[in-house]
Amino acid sequence: MELMNCRNCKRLFNYVTGEKLCPQCKDLLEEKFEEVKEYIRDNPGANINTVADECETTVKQIKKWVREARLTFADDSLVGLECERCGKMIHCGRFCKDCAGGLEEAMNGMFRQDIQLKGKPSSGGKMRFLE
Template identity: 50%
Template sequence: MDVRNCRECGRLFNYTSGGSPICPACAKKLEEKFAVVKQYIYDHPGVGIQEVSEENDVSINMIKKWVREERLTFAEGSAVGIECECCGKTILSGRYCEECKKKVANQLGSAYGSATHAAPAQKKKTDGNPKMRFLNN
């Protein structure tokens, strides 16, 4: 059995591989905290991450982590959310702003496009031989 020190409270607990690095008691506390924070943001539309952190005694990093996991979403028009990982623009949920999401999607799209480009180039080779092209079709 793998026994580790909880990252939060330092107590020993049975660690399951791939599991949380904190003990079940702290994990439970964190879940309760999450519920409180979620409710707080719901009750205070437009609240900033700094205020949420101070009012609920939760670290900003923890809140950002929840937001990146898309478990938390700041209301539309909030003063502060988190930064887009790509351009640093303030976003309300997830990892990228709308523009960067599109950019990423386009990049994926063009990679796919160039892969399909290889097909017509290959076809060209058989152009000189209509019979061959017919067979290929």
């Protein structure tokens, strides 16, 4: 635990983990999140700038929530975030489907290789994790 200035109100507080915000500002941020969520639910397809204006928050903050997969852009939205791997536009999270799938495949590949190295082919093609 260390003493830190709140990023928002500059008050000193005991920093543990996560956002550099004091407990009061953290609560306010949660309230803001609820407000934004409600607004998007009531106004599907609203522009991110409009949402930021109407809810008195920032586009940056909204994008952060989208990265954290707490919010998502509509499927037909013309704005979104860039995939952190290939830069393609996405509506939620950090990677596009291709990159997320590619990462998964790469991991599966490693897993298969691992099994082969150990000389334990899976029976019937079905795999399970060995304890």
